[in-house]
Amino acid sequence: MNAKASKNQLTSIEPAYYEAVTEAIRKEAVKILKEETVVGVVGYLPGRRKGTATPALVTSVEEAEKLIFSPACVNNLSVYLTKAKKGVLKQGKVGIVAKGCDMRALAGLMTESQLQREDLFIIGVVCPGVYGFGVERTGTLTEANIARKCRECTVHMPEGADVAAGTHAELADLTPEEAEEMARIEAMPQAERWAFWKEHFSRCIRCMACRQVCPFCYCEQCLCDKNRPQAVESSPRPAGNMAWHLVRAMHLAGRCGGCAECERVCPMDIPLNLLNRRMAKELKELYDYEAGLAPVEKGPLNQYKEDDDQSFIK
Amino acid sequence: MHDFEPKIVAFVCTWCTYAGADLAGTSRMQYPPNVRVLKFPCTGRIDPVFILRAFQKGADGVLVSGCHPGDCHYMAGNFHARRRFAAFRALLDFIGVDLNRLQFSWVSAAEGGKWVEVVTDLTERVRTMGPMPEFKELEHEELWSTFAEATAGKSTGLNITADKSQVLNTPGLKEAYDSIS
Numbered sequence: 173m174n175a176k177a178s179k180n181q182l183t184s185i186e187p188a189y190y191e192a193v194t195e196a197i198r199k200e201a202v203k204i205l206k207e208e209t210v211v212g213v214v215g216y217l218p219g220r221r222k223g224t225a226t227p228a229l230v231t232s233v234e235e236a237e238k239l240i241f242s243p244a245c246v247n248n249l250s251v252y253l254t255k256a257k258k259g260v261l262k263q264g265k266v267g268i269v270a271k272g273c274d275m276r277a278l279a280g281l282m283t284e285s286q287l288q289r290e291d292l293f294i295i296g297v298v299c300p301g302v303y304g305f306g307v308e309r310t311g312t313l314t315e316a317n318i319a320r321k322c323r324e325c326t327v328h329m330p331e332g333a334d335v336a337a338g339t340h341a342e343l344a345d346l347t348p349e350e351a352e353e354m355a356r357i358e359a360m361p362q363a364e365r366w367a368f369w370k371e372h373f374s375r376c377i378r379c380m381a382c383r384q385v386c387p388f389c390y391c392e393q394c395l396c397d398k399n400r401p402q403a404v405e406s407s408p409r410p411a412g413n414m415a416w417h418l419v420r421a422m423h424l425a426g427r428c429g430g431c432a433e434c435e436r437v438c439p440m441d442i443p444l445n446l447l448n449r450r451m452a453k454e455l456k457e458l459y460d461y462e463a464g465l466a467p468v469e470k471g472p473l474n475q476y477k478e479d480d481d482q483s484f485i486k
Numbered sequence: 487m488h489d490f491e492p493k494i495v496a497f498v499c500t501w502c503t504y505a506g507a508d509l510a511g512t513s514r515m516q517y518p519p520n521v522r523v524l525k526f527p528c529t530g531r532i533d534p535v536f537i538l539r540a541f542q543k544g545a546d547g548v549l550v551s552g553c554h555p556g557d558c559h560y561m562a563g564n565f566h567a568r569r570r571f572a573a574f575r576a577l578l579d580f581i582g583v584d585l586n587r588l589q590f591s592w593v594s595a596a597e598g599g600k601w602v603e604v605v606t607d608l609t610e611r612v613r614t615m616g617p618m619p620e621f622k623e624l625e626h627e628e629l630w631s632t633f634a635e636a637t638a639g640k641s642t643g644l645n646i647t648a649d650k651s652q653v654l655n656t657p658g659l660k661e662a663y664d665s666i667s
């Protein structure tokens with residue numbers, strides 16, 4: 173499939189596109205299950221309410237025929253291979269449905285030796301975008317209901333998958349909201365930046381949903397849990413919240429694939445992906461590193477060059 | 487503000503900067519007594535969370551110092567630290583922390599004079615900047631809620647939602663509050 177040649181510039185993505193992707197996913201999932209290439213496929217099933225989707229591990233052909241792809245398929249499924257479903261990979265090779273941004277997480281997890289490529293069969297989705305939160309779910313994806321992260325997506329076309337479901341389709345000329353917001357914050361006087369984040373962080377209830385949903389927060393014991401000595405206060409109070417957010421952003425720097433799942437699940441609407449994006453931008457500028465679709469040997473903070481910038485060191 | 491004495495916390499590696507500071511001491515060089523030195527095996531061991539902790543616990547300035555590139559006792563600890571600190575600085579800046587309060591340096595075991603210079607510069611710079619209020623305010627609010635919890639249900643007649651002015655106007659409690667903050 174030639175991505176560039178078939179590139180459509182659209183103002184909305186009709187349900188028909190998602191139906192075509194759904195068909196392709198089903199066909200592939202059924203095939204690899206029948207051929208016993210995999211023991212199961214992690215994908216999406218229709219949710220209980222109309223216009224929703226729910227992650228699922230399907231192990232039979234009948235179930236595989238119910239898999240879907242729609243703008244409601246927001247979840248990054250790679251997290252099911254690391255934590256909650258740790259047993260999944262023990263059974264044998266698994267299939268996984270992955271959008272471009274989820275593929276970045278898979279590549280990152282391979283970089284960190286959490287996953288092996290040969291243990292996976294990746295059904296890549298040529299993804300035009302998914303719903304944002306609190307939007308009208310009409311079945312048609314438009315500028316009005318697309319997720320913030322999708323507005324400046326660079327990975328619509330997943331590379332390195334075993335198969336790709338769909339052809340290229342992209343909404344035309346979307347304003348990059350996050351980039352603009354980031355520039356706005358960067359331009360603020362320092363005290364205003366502090367006030368901005370202090371206000372956001374003060375609302376954090378430390379539910380840890382952002383950590384739970386992140387494929388890279390797989391640590392068996394988080395620095396921010398109860399520890400001795402207690403480096404980061406674990407209750408939702410001002411100093412501990414600030415520390416938690418700085419630790420999280422720092423630990424994800426150079427690893428985060430930008431799936432924005434952390435931000436999506438945050439019940440307090442804290443703009444976590446702005447921090448992720450800021451750190452990604454910094455590491456790009458400093459070390460020319462970008463979380464990509466292919467595993468690399470080492471992330472930017474696990475390696476060095478002798479001539480790295482040290483203008484800030486006296 | 488004229489008699490403000492900055493609190494400076496220095497995280498140093500044991501092999502180069504600590505030895506350098508020691509040299510400054512044994513050579514009887516004079517430098518501001520504002521610095522508290524904490525010794526680590528390597529700059530690579532200095533987690534950004536330590537820097538945060540220092541600010542939270544009242545530091546007005548933080549110094550992180552280790553061996554010059556190429557001189558690391560463990561070969562590459564300082565190279566790794568250099569990348570990590572570059573990223574951490576960017577994060578702090580984005581959050582709104584004044585980076586003038588955070589100094590990184592390379593000071594070798596032979597550079598007693600450079601140690602004196604770095605510590606003096608940072609101390610004087612922070613002195614003109616005044617106290618660092620940001621993290622302390624957060625910590626204060628945190629201690630405040632600890633205090634409210636500690637006194638909740640006790641015979642103070644207050645509950646956890648009591649507002650601060652109520653506590654501070656209650657005889658005996660202001661002293662107790664001050665003693666923990």
Ligand code: SF4
Nearest residue numbers: 272273299301322325
């Ligand atoms: S960021 Fe890109 S790949 Fe991810 S959901 Fe949005 S459009 Fe799809």
Ligand code: SF4
Nearest residue numbers: 389391394395420423
């Ligand atoms: S915040 Fe850091 S320590 Fe905690 S789980 Fe995530 S990566 Fe691990």
Ligand code: SF4
Nearest residue numbers: 386428429431432434
């Ligand atoms: S930090 Fe957030 S955006 Fe980055 S990988 Fe984790 S969940 Fe996704």
Ligand code: SF4
Nearest residue numbers: 376377379380382438
């Ligand atoms: S999901 Fe939101 S409220 Fe919950 S811990 Fe994360 S940032 Fe805080």
